[in-house]
Amino acid sequence: MLLTALELLGLVAFAASGALAAVRARLDVFGVVVVGLTTALGGGIIRDVLLGIHPPTTLRNWPYLAVCAATALVVFAFHPQVAKLRRAVLLADAIGLGVFATAGTTIALASGATVYAACLIGMTTGIGGGVARDLLLREIPLVLRKEIYAMAALAGAALVGVGHALLLPPGPVTVVAAAVVVAIRMLALWRRWNAPVARGSGDG
Template identity: 65%
Template sequence: MSADPPLLLVLDLLGVAVFAASGALAAVYAKLDVFGVVVLAAVTALGGGVLRDILLGINPPTTLQDWTFLSVPAVVGLLVFRWHPAVARLQRAVQLADAFGLALFVTTGTATAFSVGAPGVTAVLVGMITGIGGGVLRDVLLREIPTVLRREIYALAALLGAVVVVIGHELGLPSFPVALVGALLVAAVRVLALWRHWNAPVPR
């Protein structure tokens, strides 16, 4: 059983748009110009997928083969640049949407790894990197320690979702229900972390 490809494309583009909005907002807060805002939106939205494809030997990266995946972050970046005060007031909604974007990217990244014959441990790491890679690149460009390494339960949620997908694959379970469960787990952990203000332990 599998989802209809057009539906998957729509969901993928929604995830790209949400990640682009978070990257563009970070660029606005850093006082970048319009070009910088668009670049950071694109890096945040597409960086994880590009890293995934590089690691899996997919060349050129999938998101660089379709103008749609390039135009969505550009448009979102311009919209955020123009109306960033309104978008900032919706930051909580953007964070919630980001949780579902993370869930989608992690599960599709893990599934992509399996589609090219990667072993389970590789699929877990690739799935996690697909979800968090864009945010890490965003923070590096802004000369900040990546958020996923210092606060908020983000990478852990991605890792858990990828592990669920891999376990389901190894057990021979139907791929779509397994991906759905993995995505729901990622989203649930991320939303709970936002709601409860959970953070990973740090040295004292």
């Protein structure tokens, strides 16, 4: 129940971030909806393809699609106001990252993946939608350029893996791990933490 609520929040957050980026790229309303949907659903589709779940779960649950499409339409209609909510969007994006990375790991473990593979698949679930968004909009994926992002997803996935190895119940572990991801992201944004760049790498 708590997990479903968190997952919906994550979907809405990712759909909003994709739609906002698409509005900025001057796409039409359908393009905005498609990029919003791709951002929200992309990570889960990649997860299901890697795990061999056919057809992908998100393509079988129409409420997910409806929620994401409605979110994108709201962003399209009210984008100046939404853009002002930058902090709220960043928080929601962090929640989405945390939920998808940790729930992805839990789902992979339940599908019989090893702890090691499950952590990688979980991290991919968390960052996949954003990478798809940036590829569609012809940008170098933000997760490769910005504050500790994929590292936060990997930390959450690893926590779920540790909990699994210790035989802890997966539900609470997922919630705690997701909260850790959100905390890392918020701290990274607040403190402007960044991983180091190679010195003298120039313009190549």
